[in-house]
Each structure stands twice: as structure tokens, then as C-alpha cells.
Amino acid sequence: MGAHISIPMYRRTVPQRYRLAGQRCTACGRVNFPPKAVCRYCRTGTGFDSVRLSGRGTVYSYTVIAGGGAPPEFSEEARCKGSYPVVLVELEEGPRIIAQLVDPPEEGITVGMKVEAVFRRIYEEEGVIRYGFKFRPV
Amino acid sequence: MRSVSVVGIGETKMGKFPERSLRDLILEAGTKAIGDAGIEKERIEALYLGNYNGSYWSLQSHMGPLGSEVLGLGDIPTLRTEGACATGSLAFRQGLMAVAAGFYDVVLVGGVEKMTHRQTETVTTGLASAADADLEVSLGATFPSLFAMIANRYFFEYGNVREQMAVCAVQNHDNALLNPDAQMHKKITVQDVCNGFPVAYPFTVYDCSLVSDGACFVVLAATDVAGEFCKKRLVEVAGSGHAGDAITMAAKKSLTTFTATLGAARQAYEMAGIRPADVDFAEVHDCFTITQIINIEDLGFFPKGRGAAAVAAGRTALDGELPINPSGGLKAKGHPIGCTGLSQIYEAVVQIRGEAGARQVKNAETGLTHNLGGSGATCLVHIFRGR
Ligand SMILES: [Zn+2]
Numbered sequence: 067m068g069a070h071i072s073i074p075m076y077r078r079t080v081p082q083r084y085r086l087a088g089q090r091c092t093a094c095g096r097v098n099f100p101p102k103a104v105c106r107y108c109r110t111g112t113g114f115d116s117v118r119l120s121g122r123g124t125v126y127s128y129t130v131i132a133g134g135g136a137p138p139e140f141s142e143e144a145r146c147k148g149s150y151p152v153v154l155v156e157l158e159e160g161p162r163i164i165a166q167l168v169d170p171p172e173e174g175i176t177v178g179m180k181v182e183a184v185f186r187r188i189y190e191e192e193g194v195i196r197y198g199f200k201f202r203p204v
Numbered sequence: 205m206r207s208v209s210v211v212g213i214g215e216t217k218m219g220k221f222p223e224r225s226l227r228d229l230i231l232e233a234g235t236k237a238i239g240d241a242g243i244e245k246e247r248i249e250a251l252y253l254g255n256y257n258g259s260y261w262s263l264q265s266h267m268g269p270l271g272s273e274v275l276g277l278g279d280i281p282t283l284r285t286e287g288a289c290a291t292g293s294l295a296f297r298q299g300l301m302a303v304a305a306g307f308y309d310v311v312l313v314g315g316v317e318k319m320t321h322r323q324t325e326t327v328t329t330g331l332a333s334a335a336d337a338d339l340e341v342s343l344g345a346t347f348p349s350l351f352a353m354i355a356n357r358y359f360f361e362y363g364n365v366r367e368q369m370a371v372c373a374v375q376n377h378d379n380a381l382l383n384p385d386a387q388m389h390k391k392i393t394v395q396d397v398c399n400g401f402p403v404a405y406p407f408t409v410y411d412c413s414l415v416s417d418g419a420c421f422v423v424l425a426a427t428d429v430a431g432e433f434c435k436k437r438l439v440e441v442a443g444s445g446h447a448g449d450a451i452t453m454a455a456k457k458s459l460t461t462f463t464a465t466l467g468a469a470r471q472a473y474e475m476a477g478i479r480p481a482d483v484d485f486a487e488v489h490d491c492f493t494i495t496q497i498i499n500i501e502d503l504g505f506f507p508k509g510r511g512a513a514a515v516a517a518g519r520t521a522l523d524g525e526l527p528i529n530p531s532g533g534l535k536a537k538g539h540p541i542g543c544t545g546l547s548q549i550y551e552a553v554v555q556i557r558g559e560a561g562a563r564q565v566k567n568a569e570t571g572l573t574h575n576l577g578g579s580g581a582t583c584l585v586h587i588f589r590g591r
Contacts, residue, residue, distance in 0.1 A: 127357035129405050130404065131344070132403055154453065162455075164339065166343065177356065177360040188344070
């Protein structure tokens, strides 16, 4: 078993996982994603307005995880596909997030490539399919 | 603050030892260190023991009392530290601070890890728990994949140094050939590295450090009492630094500089009153080839973006101007997580004492050890000087 996230814990984070719900700090104006109790940027702001992120961004860096090197939840996927790409995306609103990339371009992934978030099955644990976002090239 | 010196060292060979338990590893390395210091066990006032993930890989927590029992240290206070791959150095710094502050005169510091008895998936899962479970691992990222993204970003910012970067692994393997405690005794080439079994692009298996079992212990003493029993050359802890950064890679300001390395190095250089150019050799964290490149830049040895070229030019080889990882590093000596930081310190002491045999660095008077945890969230730098 890899990262164990119970169903109640997963449910509580559904807004960020399904709809990219973020928060704008009322003190400094910057966007935090995933949501935080204290603003990551000014480290003092605790008041936030909710914002829904566009899901658009650019590839800040990337890799392709080879079959055999994947965490247990993803080993079947890695075995089926042989390998799968993971990207660090810089979102339009500022935050960077890690996610998988689907439909990678044949000519290869590049830093700076434009991508958008898509809703996908991520993995299954405790008999429940965990959904969330991946990215695909625009 | 009192001056503190390393007065005894001991380690096991690093490797894959199916028949040896955590207890066996602790017993061998701890006994050697106490023997090397030439002290009675009764003089040891506390034990600081680094262990990253025995709680998961061996279902054994509470490693401090386990260690003191195995070594017959009696009812002394113990503390287990955990800071991902920097676990061992973290234990060292706790012991150092306690002696420097005057709480104790003599303490034992150790690090131990047992990894090879578990299947690859279990090892991978245990390692990945040093990343953010919620935001990284549950999305499909692995530990190698995080550093692979660091490498690709480095290539984007400073140019593709894939082949030069591979020389780190080649040099570390060359050095390990001369180290009897090293796990790997195998010469490799740049082509072996570049064409190896893929792990996470651009890394092949040769860019990654080893999965190892091992233990290493050191005895620390206040320098003013060390003369009472220490027959070997005293190696003073001249500098110590410890800094942190965000646990998630996504929250790091830059992927191509380890902020925690900059911070820990600044503190250690300042405390020792030296500059990077005064360092004669260094043990630098090389969990992956790119990590060594970025760290030798962040430690101030080479300008930003020039680390790979310096390595490829042989400047960090055993006979170069600044030998890096004379022990063979995490890549070839081995990387039993909780033991690694102490294993680096072991090498620094061996070199300064002039006991390194075939891999002895010339004029090894000042040595630096650098130990990084997670994707750069914990860093410790120590500077050692012969007296
Ligand atoms: Zn703020």
C-alpha cells in the first residue's frame, strides 16, 4: 500500500481534487492551491476568498516513469502502458502542481508546453475509484 | 559553546545482508566505534540514533532504547531522529549540540537502516513516504521522478548535461572500488549510465543511489576531555549547519537550487570561519546524479550551471583539485538511509586521520559533509578539521 488516504479524508478534499478549488489570500492577493490554513506566500494571511482555478498552465518540468518504477497504486497502469509521464505544471494563477500527463505529444514533452487540466480516474483504494485531475496538451 | 571532536568511528560494510537484523548491524558498528574511541562504555551519557523507516520496513520503532540495549549502555537517555535521507546527520547534530551546550561530555551517535529484506514495491513506498503523501505520491509521483523533474528543469535552464552528469556515477564507482566497506565494486562507463535500464527519464538505474543495509556510529566528546582517552588524531567538528525548505517540490521557489543546502552551508562555513575554497575534500549527497551536480554548486565549489562541466573535467575525481565522495558516495558506497549521513562523517574522519588507504586524499585537513533529505526539505552540512 502506498499513500493511504481514507475515503472520508478523500471526500473532504473533493472540491480541490475535482474542481481545482483554490483560495485567494485577502492579505497579499496571491492564490494558494491546494488550500492552506495560512497563506504560503505571505505566511500571515488566514482570510481567503475562494477561487476556481482555470486548469490552464505550462509544463515547468516533467519526467516519464518507467514500468516497474511506479508506486503500488499505479503499478498496474505502468505495466499496461509501459510507462507514464508526470509533469510539474505552473498554473496561470501561479501555483505549481504535480500531476500525470495524458496524450503526450509524439515528439516528446517539453518545458513550457501549454497544458490544461482534465478530470480522470487516478487510482483505486478500498474498492473506491479515486478521481482527480491530470493534464493534457492544449 | 564548547569545542566538540569525533573520537571514535565504526561502521558495517554497506550492502545486502539477508541474514543480518537491525540489532546485528547496530552491534557491529556501535562496538567498533566505542572500541575505536578507547573508552569505557560507562562514559557514554546519551545515545542519538538515526533511523528513517524501521517502523515500516521492519515494523520496529522506538529504536533508541533498542540500540542502547543491544550495546549494553544501560539506562542512558536515547533519542531517535528522522529527517528522510538526512536522518543520520540529524542525529549527529543533536549529539553535537548536547555536548557543545555542556549537557554531556561524551555521547554516542549512530545511524542504521535495513532495506534489502523487502520487495522493491515496499522499498519504493517507504522511500516515497519522505515526499508529500497527499500531493505527490497519491498522484503517481515517485522519489526518482521528483529528482528526474529537477534534472529536466536543470537541462532547460543550463543546457543538457546528461553525459557530464553521468560522470558523477562513474567517479563514485571508481572511488568505491578502493573502499572495502562499499556495496558496489564495479567499474562503469558513461555509456553504461546513459544506456542503463530506464527508471524515470532522464535517469537510468545508474543515476540512482543504492538500496542498502548498514550501520555507522561515532563517539563525540568535548575536545577538552577527549585527550584523556583518545589515542588517535582528534577530528574537531569545526562547523555545523541545518536548514529547511518546503516538503513539496511544487512549493520550492527554484528546482535547480536547494535552498536548504545554501542555508546549512552558510551556517557551517561561518561557524568554521572558512570559505568553500578552504575545503580539501567533501562527501556530497548524491541520491541521484543531478543532486550531486546541484549541490556542489550550492556549496560554493563551482559556479551555478558549471558543476557538471567541472565533474566531467575530472576536477572532483580522487586526484582532482577537490575530491568529491572519496568513499564512493550514496551511488556506490551505498545508501542505507538512516546510516548515510554518519557514513559520510565516517569517511571525513578516516580521511583526516590519514587512514583511508588506497583512496586517501592528499593533504586532507579540512573535510565537509553534506546530507540532504527528501527533495531538499532538510539539509545538514558539517565541517571537520584535524587537530
Ligand atoms: Zn498571503
